[in-house]
Structures are given as C-alpha cells and as structure tokens.
Amino acid sequence: MVTLTINGREHQAEEGTTILELARSRGIPIPALCNHEAVKPYGACRLCMVEIAKDGRSRLVTSCLYQVEEGLEVQTHSEKVINVRRGIVELLLSRCPNVRVVRDLATELHIKEPLFPIENEDEDCILCGLCARVCTEVVGVSAISLVNKGTGKEAASPFHDVANDCIGCLSCAFVCPTGAIKAEDREGYREIPKWGVRLKLKQCETCGYLFAPEKQLQYISKHECIPEDSLNRCQDCRSKAGG
Template sequence: MVTLTIDGREIQAEEGKVILEVARENDIYIPSLCYHEEVASYGACRLCLVEVASRGRKRLVTSCLYPVEEGLVVETSTPRVDSVRQMVMKLLLARCPDSRVVQDLAHRLGVDKTDFELEEGNYKCVLCGLCARVCEEIVGVSAISLVNRGVNRQVATPFYAFSEACIGCGSCAYVCPTGAISVKDVRDTRVITMPHVTMKFKLKRCRTCGSYWAPERQLEYVAKAAGLAADAFDNCPDCRD
C-alpha cells in the first residue's frame, strides 16, 4: 500500500493502481470519457488531467495513466487543470455539438459554447477508442479500430464495409459513452449502426420458445472458443434446463 493525498485528503491505495481509479474508489470526481476499468487505459480524451506534485515539482498528467506512488500530492481542480479541460471541451463541442453527453459534461465544467468552427456532419464519436479496445481486448476479434490521423481520425471497419471479423455482440455500443454506435434487434436481425457503416446479423431462434435472442455469429464464436457442441445454444437462456 502507498499513501497519497488527493484534494487534501490522505488516502491509502494499492500500489499499481492509477490516480483515476483510486479517486473513483474514494468518491472524488475526475471527468473522463475514455476510461473503463476492464480495458487498458488510453489517455485519449485528456479530460482526466490532474496536477501532481512529486519530488519537488508540479506537472499535469493524465490520471488514467499515472500510477499512484508514496507521498504523491494530487489536485483535481486547479487553474491550469481547469483551463486545459475547458479547452478540450470546446474542441469536443465543435466536433459533437448535438451530443447530449458532451453538452452535459461541458456545462459541468463551465463551458457553454465553443470558440471553434463547428465541424460538418452530426458527429457523436469523441474518439475515445473504447469500442476498439473492448473489441480487441475483451471480445478478441478486432473488428473495428481507430484509423487515420489528425482531423481525419475515426473509428471504422476495414474499408468502411461489413467486417467479416465482427460477431455482432454489440459490446462496442455498450461501452460507447455518447451513443455513436447503436444496436437494435428487429425480429430476426440485429442491426449495428456506426458512423460509416451499418451491419446486419441473423439472430438465433430458440428451438423451444421460438424467440430470437442472439446473433448466430456470436454464438458460433463462443461455442468454438469454449469447446462446446454445435447445439449448445439451440435454446435461449430462459429455456435451458
């Protein structure tokens, strides 16, 4: 265990954890759009910046990447921190002016409008990378990824077309903080809509109750990975013995 100070509070934390994780465990608010405890930290949104004092000097660091250490002093809101966060929010408002999540977070951070020219298009994607990281690290298929650089950076499938690697699980939509990716089941079809492509997947029909309950691709993937028989998912969860 190490002892550190966050906003004047002395806190004990497990060595190896990052500042953002420890802050959340102690009900200390630090804004973030790209952090999720189940995947590797990425530091994309820069909203979780904090000011740390260590070994006699102060600096700004991303709290989702910076590990706690003995004697570390952390301030979650200082003039420097607030200024950078507000600049980031103005950029996000220019990119995603119609995103309710971005609007609400901007208001909480004291930003009600952007000084930058609004980007063309109705964007909701904030390029947090959560969808791509979950697809790679948790699901294990890497059906989507972040491509291009600078202003052309975006989340996409290969060649902006149906991804043969995608199993239709919808994990990307589940972790998306702004709703840029959506999942909808329409009778026997799952429809996943992303900014640049819409993909459709056939749903498995339960042989007992007849309901459509999961993408066939997803069930085949799980059965193969777990070494289960081909008929392991013939029944939906409600109809299994």
C-alpha cells in the first residue's frame, strides 16, 4: 500500500492503482470522457489532467494513466488544472456544440459559448477512441478504428466502406460517451449507419423474438466453442429452460 494526498486529504491505495481509479473510488470527481473500465486507459481526451507534486516539484499528468506513488500530492482542481480543462472543453464545444455531456462540462467550467468557429453543428463524435478500443480489446474484431490525423481525424470503418468484420454486438455504442453511434433493429435486420452495417437478426426458436445478429452468434460460437444450436434461443427463453 502507498500513502498519498488528494486535495490535502490522505488516502491509501494499492500499488498499480491509477490516480483516477483511486479518486473515483473515494467519490472525488475528475472528468474523463475516454475512460472506461472495459478497456485499457488511453489518455485521449486529457480532461482527467491533475496536478501532482513530489519532492518540491509539480507538473500536470493524466490521472487515468499515472499510478499512485508514496508521498504524492495530488490536486484535482488547481488553477493550472482548471485552465487546461477549460481549454480542452472549449475545443470540444466548438467541435460538438450540441452534445449534452460536452455542454454540461462547459457549464461546470462557466463556458457559455464556443471560443472557436463551429464547422458542423450536428457533429457528435469527440474522437475519444472508445469505440475502436472496445472493438479491438474486448470484442476482438477490430472492425473500426481512428483514421487520419489533425482536423481530418475520425472514427470510421476501413476505407470508409462497409465494416465487414462488424458483428453488430453494439459494444461500441454502449461505451460511446456522446451517443454518436446509432443502431436500429427493423424488418429483421440490425442497422448501424455509421459503419455501413446491415446484419440479419436471429429469431428465437421458442418465442420468435429477433434477439441478436446471426453474425454475432456465429462469432460467439466459434470463439467460445459453443455449439451454434445452443444459441438458437433468446436469453429469456434460455433462462426459463435453465440453460
């Protein structure tokens, strides 16, 4: 265990714990839009920056990546930290002016209007990379990625074509902090317009409910070594049948 202070209060944590993990476990608010427990920390959004001090020297670090240390002094809302967060949120507000989570952060930081010109008022992707990371690290498919650099950077399927490797599991939509990834089940298919995907849904052999894309079930069968005929029923019917 190591002992450190956050905002002047002493805390103990196991070695290897990040500052963000410790802060959240103690109810200390630190904003972060690119962090999710399902994937490795990445430090893309930079909103979780905190000021640390040790041996008389201080600096700013991303709390989702920086691990606790003995004697570390952490400030989550120092003047330097707030100034950095304001700059980041001003950029996000100019990119995604109508995204609620961004507007909420702007309100907390007393930012009333975007500082920079707005290019697209309908933009809702903040380029956090969570969708691509969960697709690769958790699902193991890598159907999407962050492409290009600078102002042309975006989350997209390979070559902006249909994401042929996508299994329609919607893990990307689940972790997206802004709701940028939309999906709809209709007429027997699951459609994910952002990835150009339209996948046939499997009908439960017991109740007739269309419960998951056939491609997703095939993927699960192959990678988890589960017979395909064991996946012919929806979760409710499997639960009722006890298997």
